[in-house]
Amino acid sequence: MTSTPGAASSSKICFNSDCKDLKSEIPRKGWRLRTGEFAELCDRCAFAFEEGRFCDTFHLNASGWRTCESCGKRVHCGCIVSVHAFTLLDAGGIECVACARKNVVMGSSSSWSPSLIFHSSLSERFKEYSAKGWTQLAGSGPVPWRQAPSLFNSPVPQPELHSRVPYEVDLSTGIDRLNVCDRLSTPSLEKKKVEDFSERLMNGTLKPGTRDIHEKGNAGINCEEQRNPCLTKFQSSLKEEPNPQFGLAVPYTSPDEANGQNGVSGTHLRPNPQPPLAKQFHSNLQNGTDSSGETQIRNGRPRPDGRGKNNLFPRYWPRFTDQDLQQITGDSNSVITPLFEKMLSASDAGRIGRLVLPKKCAEAHFPPISQPEGLPLKVQDSKGKEWIFQFRFWPNNNSRMYVLEGVTPCIQNMQVQAGDVVTFSRLEPGGKLVMGFRKASTASASDQDNEAKNSNGVSMHGDAEMADPTSWSKVDKSGYIAKEALGAKVAVSRKRKNSMLGSKSKRLRIDNEDLIELKLTWEEAQGLLRPPPNHVASVVVIEGFEFEEYEDAPILGKPTIFATDNMGEKIQWAQCEDCFKWRRLPSNVLLPSKWTCSSNSWDPERSSCSAIQELTAEQLENLLPQCNPAASKKMKAAKQETENVDALEGLDTLANLAILGEGESLPTSSQATTKHPRHRPGCSCIVCIQPPSGKGPKHKQTCTCNVCETVKRRFRTLMMRREKKQSQKEAETTSKKQQTSLPDKVPDDDPPPCTNAENSSPKPIKIASEGSEDDPNRVKSSISPFKGQIDLNIQPEREEELSPGSDSGSMMRLLQDATDKYLRQQSTLTSGGNSISEVSQTQPGGGPEGEKIGNSVNLGASHQDIDRDHPVFSIKTSASTSATVKNSGKAKSLTISKIQVRNILY
DNA sequence: CAGGTGCATGGTC
DNA sequence: GGACCATGCACCT
Known part of the structure; x- marks a missing residue:
């Protein structure tokens, strides 16, 4: 602390x-x-x-002293220090925590009426909507909400409690308290250390017991109020709540708080996730069958019985951070009660303005509605601005689908997007519904933290980085880009994947770092993860992601380039961290992540950075064609030592660029980037228009939807570009042989050595922008409607005509289909049959005279694996491997085939 | 035709 | 297998 x-x-x-x-x-x-x-x-x-004597010592003459109804003990009820030293009796009066505790232990004999409290709170909240009020019980829906008179409708801001007792706030916010205490009490109780003081203060800690709010789920009117001591417990629990945001004075802090990490109830749940009370409460609401006598201790996990499924899903558990609450409450004296949260989907954040509410949350925390029209709901955002949404539902599969309509202005005002998290909480006094937002990154971290502990013991932290490329960006039907869908999808995917990953160590086979914002992370973490020595990874495909699965954990190693030397011996090339020279090493050597020449025990002559690099420039270029961005950086440094020579270039590079330059970052741009760009609103690139994984209708090969057409068009373009490049290279080769090329033309004709790495150079720009008709090398390219440009992105206006959100489908399938089609076409092309392989193996740009180190360049740990959503990679790989692979046309199998090829090449 | 609305569909859990 | 829910889409204005 x-x-x-x-x-x-x-x-x-x-x-x-x-x-x-x-x-x-x-x-x-x-x-x-x-x-x-x-x-x-x-x-x-x-x-x-x-010692719990603070008030006795210092507040003896202060107001707010009351007498416990049970034991007669005087209890100070008027200061922040003593806020948790008593509980309220619904019949009036207070009870010290010790007595309250006894009542809890005694079971349901208490006169507490949490339901009543709960309703009173709601009535406060929504009294302005009494006309269509949720107080109508009959037929008001599955949740028998009921209005009850507010026992304490004059909540007093807690910190200013003097003569007024703070528990009035508590009672007036009964439901909130329920939520809070449920969420808080159990974990708090479990934190014995943390509780110690509290126990001392309160002469004992209340056992978590009956916390359920019981209401009958049917008719609604006959909701049976369970007379249980839950209020006592609530308040007792509340008193353990260390978060002042809830208006609770807490004389201790948790280690988490001390770390500045948490400090809020929700966070307290994380180490041992407990469902928010809202969950349980809601569960009971939903069930409507909770036995009134059920006074069980729940640990928050889904109930093992059937009713458990009625619990809110953990993803809706509020996980407010201090910042969240602070944002909402500001410096006010308000008490904020987290209700639930939801990660905004693309639909939610879209222009349509409908925020789908989790059914259980809606029914638990929002007023019951019997008519689909619902009722208006006043919600305050974290800035204090009030919004009125229409809370309504649609019939859906004999159920309901609850939505908040009209949220677009608010969402826009808050500048949140899909993937961000919207939080609902209740602000007391006043019972105001408050909407907060948490950006995706924060949410992700929070989710990560939470889910990592919710995940059957399998940490999800690593998985959290497995950004689902399909979710990288997407466009909702309104055209808004849910670029933060990444977070959402990651979170969702994380759950799914996690359950599928099993126990074996796995390494996500993903090397299209460009797809991921965490490029460096991928490079450094993913790239450095290497199979254990003498382990051949089995490749498993999980949700389209390929994982190398090891019996042993992957280890960290330095990315190297595997190759085959002239003698056919498998070798690898490693680059010194200091001098950037490449050193030849045995193929079975595993290097540390930081490897320098001095560690080159395999080649003493080159165990110093002063030693000359064994590779010639051409050889180096041959090693570097894979355009691995990770490797490119340092490779560039190495290349600077040598003549700048064009590296291997082929359709794969173009394809990479095509994808990478999506929408904005073509090599023609001075801002070219090797990363997959951030997609902005309006972007309808192939990535953005992808639906979430597994979503959307399946597309047939004959499908002419926008997505399919886009894919096809892009593949056509790819083909044309390939042809063009092929012709360029052929022409260049010819011209070189004839030594007739003009000096100033040569660079232009040279394809970028490694476009991903070099796309900031003017070269690719020229290439992309050139294509003059009078250039014989451009003859073929002229057939391209884009004149050799990588058209996949450069004409966004063309894509604007697409209805980004109007269509969807399994892009995987689509791309596979397109790949199939392309490959079939390839096989019919006289120049295409071997084109890609030729492109990648004849090294036209880099100088055909260059000695080939090995055709099968494999960037060690940073494999150029296929991304399932980018068929270009599939094409690249397949085309560079075998016809059998080509015909497979499936990204997954393609990748596996690549692996096979790799093995062969090894 | 664009945007809104209500429902249907299908994927996921 | 059912519930949930994200999203598609037809229909309406």
Whole structure:
């Protein structure tokens, strides 16, 4: 527990205004302040606080003292310090926590009526909608919401409690408290250490017990209020809630809080995820069958019985962070109760303005609606702006689909997108519904954190980076790009994949780092992951992702280039981290991630950076054609030592570019990037228009939908480009042989050595932009409507005509189909049958005279594996491997085939 | 024709 | 197998 700088700690005087002592050198923390900091006390006050005697010591003359209805003990109810020292009785009066605890233990004899409390809260919240109020019970839907008089409708902001007791706030926010305490109490209780003080303070910790709110799920009117002590528990639990955002004074903090990580109820759940109380509450609502006598301790996990499925899915559990709550509550005295959250889908964030609400959440936290028209719902965003949405539902498969309509302005105002998380919470006093947002990155981290612990013991952290390329960007039907769908999809995919990954160590076979924003991460992590020595990975395909599966964990290693030397011996080339020279090493050597010449024990002559590089420029170029961005950086450095020679270039490169340059970042751009670009609104590139994985109708080969047409068109373009390149190279070869090429033309004719790495150079620009008709080398390219340009992206206006969201389908399938088609066409092309292989193996640009180190260049750990969503890779691979592979036309098998080829080449 | 609306469909859990 | 829900899409204005 570290001292939190801030107001509470700025002074050297004890925070207790009644004490003017100096704080000890290491101030002791007292109750938590609204700011999230802790009151820093002197030893004496801290001791009193920890002993639960603080109010007795300092507030004796203060107002707010009441008497426990059970034991008669005086309890101070009027300060932040004592906020958790008592519970409210719904019949009036208070009860000290000790008595409350007894009541809890005694079971359902309590007179607490959480339902009542709960309803009172809601009635507060939505009283303005009484006309269509959710107080109508009959036929009001599956949730028998009921209006009950608010017992305490004058909540007092907690920090200002003096004469008014804070529990009024609690009671008025009964449902919120339910949620809070459910979410908080159990984990809190489980944190014995954390509780210690609380126990002392309260003379014992309440056992988590009956926390369920019981309501009959049918008719709704006869909702049976379970008389249970849940309120007691709620409040008791609340008192353990260390988060001041909930208006709870907490004299301790969790380690998490101390780390600055959490500090909010939701986060407390993470280490041992507990469903929010909302969940349980809702569960009961949904079930409507909760036995009234059920006073069980729930650990928050889905119930093993059938009712468990009625629980909210963990993904809807609110996982507010301090920042979230702070954002919502600001510095107000409000008490915020997280209800649920949802990651915005593309549809949610789209222009259509309909936010699909999780059914259970909607029914649990929103007023019941009996008519599809629903009712207006006033929601305040985190900026304090109020919005009115229409909360309604559609009949759907004998069920309902709840939506909030009219959210577009709010979403736009909040600048959130698909993938971001919208949080719903309730603000007290007032019961105002508050909508908060969390950006995808944060959400992802949160989810990651949470789900990692929800995932059957399999950490998802690594998986979190497995950005689903299909989700990289997508466009909703309104044309808005759900570019943050990445986060959403990752989160979703993470769950799915995680369950499928099994126990074996796996390495995602993905090398199209460009598809992922985390390029460096991929390069450094993914790229450095290498199979254990003497292990041949089996390749498994999970959801289209290929994983190398090892019996042993992959190890970190330095990416190298595997090749075959002139003697047919398998070797690998490794680049020194210091001098960037490439050194020849045995193929079975596994290098550390940082490898330098000095470690070159296999070639003492070249165990120093001063030693000359064994590779010639041409050879090096031959090694570098795979346009592996990861390798390219350093390769570029190495290349600078030598003549700049064009590297191997082929359709694969173009294809890579075609994909990579999607929409904006063609080599023609000075901002060319090897990354898959961020897709902006309006982008209808092939990536963006992809539906989520597995979504959308299946497309036939004859399908003429926009997506299919786009794919086909792009493949046609690819083919044309390939032809053009082929002709270029042929012409260039010829011209070189004839030595007739003009000096100033040669560079132009040279294809980019490694376009991904070099696309910032003017060369590709020229190539892409050239194609003059008078250039004999361009003759063939002239057949391209794009004159040799990589057209896949350069004419976004063409793609604008596409209706990005109007069609969807399995892009995988589509691309496979297109690949099939392309390959079939390839086989009929006289120049195409071997073109790709030729392109990649004859090294026209780099100089055919260059000595080939090996045709099968494999960038060690940064495999140029096929991305399933980018058939160009499939084409590349297949075409460069075998006809059998070609005909497979399936990305997965293609990749596997590539592996086979790789093995062969090895 | 564009945008909105309500429902249907199909993937996922 | 059913519920949920994201999204497609027909219909309406």
